[in-house]
Amino acid sequence: MSIVLHHVPASRSFRVLWLLQEMGLTPEIRTYAIQDGSLRTPDFLEKSPAGRIPALEIDGQVIHESGAITEYLCETRPQYGLGREVGHPERVEFLEAMHYAETAGHLIANLNLQWIFLRDPAQRSDTVVKIEARRLAGALAPFESRFAKQDFILPSGFSAADTMMSFSFFAARRYVRLETFPNILAYLDRVHARPAYKAARELDGSPNFPAEDFYEVRS
Ligand SMILES: N[C@@H](CCC(=O)N[C@@H](CS)C(=O)NCC(=O)O)C(=O)O
Structure with a gap:
């Protein structure tokens, strides 16, 4: 089964990368950058209409929105016990x-x-x-x-x-x-x-935007 994750390092798509690793699934990763226009190509906009990552190709479809992807993965792969189904006390x-x-x-x-x-x-x-x-x-x-x-x-x-x-x-x-x-x-x-978090971090890649460690607010 082929799984493709459309990804920006150190962004919300890490949520999906890590969840997949918790399930023992390693996707093919296609990496984009927020500032270089790669999220606004017609090809990518077909996968994610607002030009946002993550988008996940899985089970013959493309899903965007990290929350929707997460709920879908938990519902379709309940054997990993990572979701809480309808009726569960949590x-x-x-x-x-x-x-x-x-x-x-x-x-x-x-x-x-x-x-x-x-x-x-x-x-x-x-x-x-x-x-x-x-x-x-x-x-x-x-x-x-x-x-x-x-x-x-x-x-x-x-x-x-x-x-x-x-x-x-x-x-x-x-x-x-x-x-x-x-x-x-x-x-x-x-x-x-x-272990799955560490494995996901290895796959994540280095941030491709110029972030500092901390931004001090002037009072
Ligand atoms: N609610 C969406 C938000 C997705 C989102 O905004 N992702 C950011 C990266 S963390 C993005 O793609 N930004 C590109 C842009 O704003 O052009 C989700 O959770 O998937």
Whole structure:
């Protein structure tokens, strides 16, 4: 079975790459860059109408949206136990985490645009970056108390809620000092120790956009 992942290193498509590795599936990876126009070709727009990654070719179709891909993989490959099916006691928490990942994700996207992708840094708004970094910290805060009680996003253990949500923690590090969230850092250590996570990182590739480790907001 051929699986093709349309991918940008260190981006949301890592969610899918890692979930596939948790399932023992290694896709063919086609790598794009956000700034070089490769996501706006007619060929790619047929796969992903807004020109976004990830897009996954699997089972004779192309799926876009990381959350939809994640739910599809869990539903069609239940043997890995990474989803929480309808009727499962954790179903609602699972769906909440799946979508909350994009509540955090859109804040990160706004900050990425302001700090990394604006061609002219003079166009950056100090007000917007300050507000969005605060809102991002606020979106991460509930997980600090959650990880005081449990090792992973769901009480019963590791699931695709982790492969979806973790990207937000990785990417948030550029804008929020995670040292103020020690339980989230301990969670990330648990995630980093997973063999499938390590394998996915090997396949991910180096970021092909110019990101700094941390962006300090002027007060
Ligand atoms: N909700 C979508 C968002 C996808 C998305 O915006 N991906 C970013 C990379 S993290 C992208 O493709 N950006 C390219 C662009 O904005 O032109 C998902 O979760 O798949």
